[in-house]
Structure formats: C-alpha cells, structure tokens
Amino acid sequence: MTNPTPRPQTMAEKILSRRGTMAVYAGDLAVVEVDQVMVVDSIAQSFIQRMQQDLNATPKYPERVSIVIDHVAPASTVSVAQAQKEAREYAAQTGVRLFDVGRGICHQVLMEEGLARPGWIVLGSDSHSTTYGAVAAFGTGMGATDIALAAASGKTWLKVPESVKVTFTGDLRAGVSAKDVALEMIRRLGADGATYQSIEMHAGDRFTRGERMTLANLCVEAGAKAGLVVPGGEILTAYGYDIPDWVYPDEGATYVQSIEIDLANLNPRMSAPSEVDNVFDVADLREQLRDQHVDQVFIGTCTNGRIEDLHAAADVLRGRRVAPGTRLLVIPASSQVMEDAMADGTLLTLQRAGAVLGTPGCGPCMGRHQGVLAPGEVCVSTSNRNFIGRMGDKDAHIYLASPAVAAATAVMGRVALPEDVLATPVPA
Numbered sequence: 001m002t003n004p005t006p007r008p009q010t011m012a013e014k015i016l017s018r019r020g021t022m023a024v025y026a027g028d029l030a031v032v033e034v035d036q037v038m039v040v041d042s043i044a045q046s047f048i049q050r051m052q053q054d055l056n057a058t059p060k061y062p063e064r065v066s067i068v069i070d071h072v073a074p075a076s077t078v079s080v081a082q083a084q085k086e087a088r089e090y091a092a093q094t095g096v097r098l099f100d101v102g103r104g105i106c107h108q109v110l111m112e113e114g115l116a117r118p119g120w121i122v123l124g125s126d127s128h129s130t131t132y133g134a135v136a137a138f139g140t141g142m143g144a145t146d147i148a149l150a151a152a153s154g155k156t157w158l159k160v161p162e163s164v165k166v167t168f169t170g171d172l173r174a175g176v177s178a179k180d181v182a183l184e185m186i187r188r189l190g191a192d193g194a195t196y197q198s199i200e201m202h203a204g205d206r207f208t209r210g211e212r213m214t215l216a217n218l219c220v221e222a223g224a225k226a227g228l229v230v231p232g233g234e235i236l237t238a239y240g241y242d243i244p245d246w247v248y249p250d251e252g253a254t255y256v257q258s259i260e261i262d263l264a265n266l267n268p269r270m271s272a273p274s275e276v277d278n279v280f281d282v283a284d285l286r287e288q289l290r291d292q293h294v295d296q297v298f299i300g301t302c303t304n305g306r307i308e309d310l311h312a313a314a315d316v317l318r319g320r321r322v323a324p325g326t327r328l329l330v331i332p333a334s335s336q337v338m339e340d341a342m343a344d345g346t347l348l349t350l351q352r353a354g355a356v357l358g359t360p361g362c363g364p365c366m367g368r369h370q371g372v373l374a375p376g377e378v379c380v381s382t383s384n385r386n387f388i389g390r391m392g393d394k395d396a397h398i399y400l401a402s403p404a405v406a407a408a409t410a411v412m413g414r415v416a417l418p419e420d421v422l423a424t425p426v427p428a
C-alpha cells in the first residue's frame with residue numbers, strides 16, 4: 001500500500017502514525033506497537049484467563065507489561081485476596097512487573113516509574129488510562145481481551161480518533177486549580193461530547209506534570225479515547241523526558257471541534273450529582289447547599305492524590321480542625337507521594353486537622369472499601385466520577401471538586417471555598 005499524500009496531522013495522528021507502519025488519519029485503522037500494557041487488580045483475573053486459556057500465550061515483551069494491585073488494596077474479602085494472589089503468581093512466572101499493595105494507583109505509579117513517555121502508546125485495563133496524555137503518550141483504556149491481545153502480540157489495532165482542540169488562554173487566579181479547569185472543560189464538552197475522540201489540549205507552558213495528569217485524566221469523562229496535552233516550554237524536559245519533535249501536532253491539522261477556555265475568568269468549580277458534566281461555580285452551590293451537612297470528604301485518587309494536591313489541602317487545614325460530624329479521608333496516590341508528604345510535614349498537618357490517612361491506592365473512589373457511603377450521605381470528593389452508587393449506596397450524593405475546596409468543605413462541614421476558611425485566623 002502506498003502512503004497517501006501527507007496532510008497536516010493532529011497529535012493523535014502523529015503518534016499513531018509513528019508507532020505504526022504508515023501515515024494514518026482520523027477514521028483509518030492503525031496497527032501500532034504498544035510500549036506498555038497496564039493491568040489493574042480488578043481485571044487481572046480475566047486478563048490471566050484470556051492469556052492462558054483463550055490465547056495460550058505468554059507476554060511477548062514481559063518488560064512492557066505491568067500489573068498494579070491498587071483498586072482494592074489491601075484485599076477486602078477472600079475472593080479479592082485470591083485474585084491478587086493469582087496476579088502475584090502470574091507476575092512471578094512470566095516476569096511481568098508487579099506493583100503490589102501500597103505502591104499506589106496504577107496511573108500515578110506508571111508515571112513515576114517512567115513507564116509512560118512522550119510518543120509512547122500505553123494501554124491500560126482502566127478507563128482513566130487517558131492520564132498518560134499528560135506526558136504526550138497516547139494512553140487509552142481497553143477491556144481484558146484487547147489488553148491480553150496486546151500483551152501477547154506487542155501490538156494493538158484501533159481506529160484513529162478524530163480530535164477536539166482545546167486551547168487554554170490567560171492565567172489561573174489564586175485558588176483556582178487544574179481540577180477546576182478540567183471540570184469546566186467537561187462541562188463545555190458534555191459527558192459524551194468527545195466520544196471516541198482525542199482531546200488535544202494546548203496549554204503552552206502552563207501546568208506541572210501533575211496538573212497535566214489531572215487534565216488528561218478527566219478527558220475520559222467526556223467519552224474521549226485519549227487526552228493529549230501538547231508539551232510546552234520546559235515543563236516536561238524539567239522532569240527529564242525527551243520529547244521527540246514528531247509528537248507535536250501540525251499547523252493546519254483537522255479538528256472536529258475547537259474550543260477556548262479563558263483561565264483568567266475561571267472560578268472554583270464543582271460537579272454536582274450524578275453526572276460529571278453537571279458543573280457549577282462552588283460559590284453558587286455553597287449558597288444552595290448552605291444547610292446541607294457534608295458527611296464525608298475524600299482527598300485522593302488518580303485525579304487529585306498527588307503531592308501538590310495534598311499541599312493545597314494542607315494549606316487550608318493547617319492549624320484548623322475538621323468540622324464535627326464530618327469525616328475527612330486522605331489517601332496519597334502512591335507510596336512516593338506518601339513519602340514526600342511525610343518528609344515535608346504535610347501528613348502531620350493533615351493528621352492533626354483530623355484527617356484519616358489511608359494506604360496509597362484507589363481508596364473509596366469506586367465504592368469497594370475504605371469509606372463507602374450510607375444512604376442519604378453527602379460526600380465531597382476530589383475524584384472523577386459522581387455517578388449514582390459510585391461510592392456506596394445509590395442514595396448517597398457525590399460532589400467533585402479540587403483539593404482546596406474539599407479541604408475547606410471539611411473544615412466548614414458544608415460546601416465551602418478556601419477563602420471562607422482562610423478569612424478566620426488560625427486559633428492560637
């Protein structure tokens with residue numbers, strides 16, 4: 001087959017062309033090399049079954065496969081413990097990497113371990129694998145069968161997605177974070193507004209790696225196949241990444257939609273039950289929910305469980321106490337985050353404020369353990385999903401917000417902004 005006349009390409013087209021055998025464009029079918037396959041505990045059993053029984057194969061490149069025990073870790077039931085035991089045995093037999101209980105959430109761990117890099121293709125058995133787009137890797141989630149095929153063959157095939165271009169302008173005001181930007185982006189696009197598309201984010205030299213992870217992570221909540229943040233300035237090189245020239249999108253590439261988000265005019269945002277795109281200004285919800293007691297605040301997850309997130313929370317909580325009747329759960333995204341937060345005193349600040357600290361991992365994010373909600377309970381969480389029943393009972397209510405807003409809410413016991421808390425000096 002001859003290559004079509006080259007046309008300007010989006011970032012997704014660029015990466016999928018480079019990792020395949022020919023130039024591809026939106027709508028084409030691409031067969032590409034896979035640089036890393038990630039399997040989470042909840043899917044490990046079906047992955048192993050597909051590999052051993054259906055494909056009768058072992059991983060072609062064991063060093064390109066990672067299993068992470070993070071979703072229900074430590075194990076909560078005998079059957080979960082059994083599945084995790086099998087995952088450990090499988091890793092020992094095949095030589096694939098294993099990140100065991102306490103190492104942290106898959107996406108955070110892969111990023112820390114350098115297992116997602118600019119221009120790579122990373123497949124995860126987890127929908128938030130879009131997170132790798134933070135470092136210009138084409139990250140996407142797939143089911144156990146596709147993941148097993150990729151592990152067995154070292155390749156995958158996929159339809160090249162169309163792209164949505166999101167351009168950020170202006171600068172964030174103090175107290176407004178990447179989470180607020182991400183929630184605004186999802187509101188603008190809608191919960192299925194970018195289905196099977198790649199969201200290509202043009203941020204210039206704004207946002208740290210962690211903030212870029214928050215942005216790319218939420219992209220799947222608009223239905224996106226990938227969420228790619230265009231590397232800008234020295235942001236990624238400062239973390240030691242080599243950025244190949246060919247990852248950058250071309251001038252004149254074709255987008256199905258282009259939107260602009262003015263950061264300078266953005267206020268802290270909050271997603272109300274029970275869809276992620278149900279986004280409002282925190283200030284408005286604070287009025288509406290003035291008399292609503294918040295039972296649980298959860299700070300953590302692959303969206304907002306990084307050191308900068310814990311710092312933002314600690315800045316609000318330092319010297320203060322969580323409101324009576326409100327539980328504050330803080331779960332660092334990884335052992336590295338935990339260690340950093342220990343070393344710089346952040347954990348002590350949080351603990352003294354009344355936080356309950358948990359093992360690095362997903363925690364109560366998907367309602368399997370460590371803080372499920374009772375009927376009627378209200379939770380403000382820094383996670384990425386507020387669907388009905390997501391964190392426990394179907395009659396519990398989940399609001400999504402930034403770490404600073406979550407921390408302020410914990411102090412007030414109702415939806416609050418950081419300034420509501422910071423206005424009152426710390427008691428002597």
Ligand SMILES: CC(C)[C@H](C(=O)O)[C@@H](O)C(=O)O
Nearest residue numbers: 042043071125126127128366
């Ligand atoms: C368990 C896993 C497959 C799931 C996902 O795909 O995202 C979980 O991480 C989630 O956030 O709902």
Ligand code: SF4
Nearest residue numbers: 128301302362365366
């Ligand atoms: S922290 Fe939550 S969203 Fe992220 S991978 Fe775990 S369960 Fe999924």
